[in-house]
Amino acid sequence: MASNLRSPLARVRGLGSAKxxxxxxxxxxxxxLALIPLTLWFVAGVLGHVGAxxxxxxxxxxxxxTAGLFLLLIGxxxxxxxxxxxxxxxxYVHNEWAKLASLLTVKAALLILGLAAALAVLSILFD
Amino acid sequence: MSAQDEAASDPKARRPLSPHLQVYRPQLTSALSIFHRITGIALAVGTLLLVWWLVAAAAGPEAYAAASGFIGSWLGLFLLLGWSAALFYHLANGIRHLVWDAGYGFELPTVYASGWAVVIVTGALTLLAWIVGLVAW
Incomplete structure (x- = not known):
């Protein structure tokens, strides 16, 4: 590490140990930060449509x-x-293969769920 | 490979973890901390209900009736109660974390005051939302 003249701060700001x-x-x-107003808007909107x-x-x-705010909220x-x-x-998962498998599974599931929600909003918007 | 890397990759090297949970007295700060993670995971699972509701609204009246029928059932309302409380908790404690990230509120009395504020705000917002929702229903 003595041959590396970059400071620890510079390494972290760039591609540090976590890459x-x-x-x-x-x-x-x-x-x-974005979810603070978006979540409050969503809760108020749902409460305004109870029984609708x-x-x-x-x-x-x-x-x-509404559709635009929903897309921001979903993203x-x-x-x-x-x-x-x-x-x-x-x-919490320290076995490398179990960690990789659970990371890929969860990220794929969240991507698919987010995509499904966004497509649902878009199909209602353009109906 | 350095000696440090070898220790990290050796599963037999059982180094002590911090905090050591078996000898760690529970306190407000640690409880709120782990609860932030638990509610975060619960909310991620809870998005299933949101996605079902949106997809059902897009799919048609029958699908929407099934989704809103489930949400209005006792199980649906129970899940919604837990989900709304988790949402308000994660929101309030998330703002507490953002204030810490900005560099403020680290004095011990402030940490406890903001912790209790999160508990009170969570209860108040959950109660308010359910009063408004049940009156409108």
């Missing part, structure tokens, strides 16, 4: 502003969930 610098940490915080019938719910989801939620579950798996 992705501080990107994972930063993305987790950015999505968390099928047509009313579709009219709400299919409104361009931030599943990205944030994938980053968070990854950290939990890396902390």
């Amino acid at each position: 992705d610098g501080t990107g994972h940490w930063w993305a987790q915080r950015l999505t968390a 019938d099928y047509a009313e719910v579709r009219a709400w989801i299919g409104h361009p502003v 931030a939620t599943f990205y944030h969930a994938a980053l968070g579950v990854q950290v939990v798996i890396e902390d």
Whole structure:
């Protein structure tokens, strides 16, 4: 390591020992910040449509502003969930193959769920 | 391979973990910390309900009736209660974590005050949401 003239801080900001610098940490915080207003909007929206019938719910989801906010909510939620579950798996699963298998399974499942939710919103929007 | 790497890759090297849970007295801070992870995992699983609801709304009236029928059942309402409490907890404690990330609130009395604030806010928001929801229902 004596031949490396880069400071420890520079290595962490670049491709440090985790090979992705501080990107994972930063993305987790950015999505968390975005999810504060998006989650409160979603809870208020759902509470505003308790007891609504099928047509009313579709009219709400299919409104361009609602659909746009839903897409932001879905993107931030599943990205944030994938980053968070990854950290939990890396902390508790120590067998390399089990870790790799569970990481790939969980990330694939979250990607598919997020895609399904986004496509559902888009199909209602463009119906 | 350095001596340090060998120790890390040797499964027989049972080094002590910190915190050592068998001799660790539970306290508010550690309970809230592990609860943040538990609610995070629960919310990730709970997205299944959100995705089912959205896909059902896109699929048609019969699928939507099945999804909203499940959500309105006792099991559905029970899951929704747990999910809403987990959501408000993770939201409130997540804001607490973001404040720490910004470099504030590390003094021990502040850590406990913000911890109790998270507990109170979680209870209050969950109660408020269910009162509003049940009145509207």
